[in-house]
Amino acid sequence: MSDARPDDEGGGGDSDAPGVEAAESAAEAESDVPAHRARSRSGRIDSEQRQGTPYTESQVIMPTVKIVAPFAFTYGLFITFHGSGSPGGGFQGGAIMAAVVFMIAFAFGIEATRDWLANTVVVGLAVGGALAFAGIGLIPVARGGAFLQYDLLPVPVKYGLESVEIFGIAAIVSGVLMGLFFLLARGFDSDGSGFGDTGSVDDAGDDAASDLDAPETSDRTAAADGGER
Amino acid sequence: MTGASSLAAPVVAQVTAIEASLLAFVVLTALATALARDVLAAVIVFGAYSLGMAALYTFYRAPDVALTEAAISAGVTTVLLLLTLAKTTRIDHDAVFESVNLPAVGAVGVLFGGLLLTMGDIPAVGSPEAPVWSNPDVSQWYLSESYAQTGVENTVMAVLAAFRGFDTFGEAVVVLAGGIAALIVLHREVFA
Numbered sequence: 240m241s242d243a244r245p246d247d248e249g250g251g252g253d254s255d256a257p258g259v260e261a262a263e264s265a266a267e268a269e270s271d272v273p274a275h276r277a278r279s280r281s282g283r284i285d286s287e288q289r290q291g292t293p294y295t296e297s298q299v300i301m302p303t304v305k306i307v308a309p310f311a312f313t314y315g316l317f318i319t320f321h322g323s324g325s326p327g328g329g330f331q332g333g334a335i336m337a338a339v340v341f342m343i344a345f346a347f348g349i350e351a352t353r354d355w356l357a358n359t360v361v362v363g364l365a366v367g368g369a370l371a372f373a374g375i376g377l378i379p380v381a382r383g384g385a386f387l388q389y390d391l392l393p394v395p396v397k398y399g400l401e402s403v404e405i406f407g408i409a410a411i412v413s414g415v416l417m418g419l420f421f422l423l424a425r426g427f428d429s430d431g432s433g434f435g436d437t438g439s440v441d442d443a444g445d446d447a448a449s450d451l452d453a454p455e456t457s458d459r460t461a462a463a464d465g466g467e468r
Numbered sequence: 469m470t471g472a473s474s475l476a477a478p479v480v481a482q483v484t485a486i487e488a489s490l491l492a493f494v495v496l497t498a499l500a501t502a503l504a505r506d507v508l509a510a511v512i513v514f515g516a517y518s519l520g521m522a523a524l525y526t527f528y529r530a531p532d533v534a535l536t537e538a539a540i541s542a543g544v545t546t547v548l549l550l551l552t553l554a555k556t557t558r559i560d561h562d563a564v565f566e567s568v569n570l571p572a573v574g575a576v577g578v579l580f581g582g583l584l585l586t587m588g589d590i591p592a593v594g595s596p597e598a599p600v601w602s603n604p605d606v607s608q609w610y611l612s613e614s615y616a617q618t619g620v621e622n623t624v625m626a627v628l629a630a631f632r633g634f635d636t637f638g639e640a641v642v643v644l645a646g647g648i649a650a651l652i653v654l655h656r657e658v659f660a
Binding site (some may be wrong): 287319322324325326327328330331333335337338341347353356357358360361362365366368371372373376386387389395396397400403405407408411412414415416417418419420421422423424425426427 | 534554621626628640643644646650658
């Protein structure tokens with residue numbers, strides 16, 4: 240049991256300190272956990288509170304994913320690029336490539352993967368895919384034809400279809416699925432002031448909210464509760 | 469039915485042992501999904517159901533649908549549901565199965581009986597007379613023309629990307645809009 244974000248736990252400790260104190264003060268209002276406990280037991284409980292999803296650093300899952308991920312990603316590329324000659328296409332291939340990212344996130348921690356995969360990549364894939372699809376469709380219009388009239392493209396019709404599948408659909412699907420995954424992993428910000436990754440302020444709000452909610456939900460399991468409160 | 473090689477009419481096939489066992493597996497996992505008391509168990513059994521459906525689709529020669537079912541339903545949806553469960557509290561249950569609501573069972577039974585009545589008019593699996601196959605204006609036209617007009621062997625992709633390309637563009641934009649809607653609902657401004 241160790242945290243998925245070593246830099247956030249260690250290096251970011253200074254910047255997070257006000258947020259943690261706020262969470263602890265909120266926690267003390269409800270329960271008498273000593274102020275030092277929430278930090279020193281950080282191995283599991285803190286990481287769960289902070290990243291919302293439990294993460295176990297498994298010596299089985301990590302090597303397995305290391306071996307499987309390149310093959311799965313290649314399979315996704317194959318499905319995407321060979322959609323014209325074999326089953327599949329951009330939608331299925333994009334979903335498989337996004338699933339590779341899910342796999343990496345489950346093995347190495349969602350927050351670590353979120354830091355590794357910049358928001359620019361996710362948004363660029365989703366929006367760039369839509370723009371590429373529209374652009375490929377509009378080239379024939381500029382040449383006096385109809386939207387997506389492939390025979391007016393400067394390439395053979397087959398490659399026009401494939402470019403739509405690869406640059407359009409696969410990019411949109413993989414980008415949006417990865418975005419949904421990271422969105423769900425971060426969850427809903429209950430105080431409604433969530434502005435993405437503004438670090439400590441959001442974390443404090445989340446922690447305080449979850450601590451306040453904890454006594455009300457009497458049917459929490461011991462694992463989710465840390466067996467403490 | 470993909471590929472130029474499948475232009476020959478399919479033969480009427482009996483339900484093989486593998487297909488029968490897959491069908492039984494799918495029905496059982498569907499029932500277990502509906503009846504499981506524990507949500508985590510239901511999600512996992514639902515993933516197994518999707519995998520069974522994907523295998524079934526390949527046996528019925530719809531590999532594109534099978535790939536989509538395997539990638540989206542069995543893979544991505546299961547992961548997203550598990551992730552959502554990890555964000556919530558898990559309630560311990562003593563009972564394995566949900567208690568059955570008898571009026572709901574009655575309503576489902578009536579619907580099921582009504583659907584069974586229509587089974588007689590549905591053509592046999594793989595029947596060459598099935599309208600979806602023998603229709604000369606739609607299915608056969610696409611099967612015979614898609615390669616000539618697009619140079620693509622996969623008829624499904626030719627239909628999706630070329631003949632129905634504008635629809636597909638709309639669907640792709642809907643996927644993007646779904647992602648943006650999720651951002652708005654969760655009060656976020658960034659994905660990752």
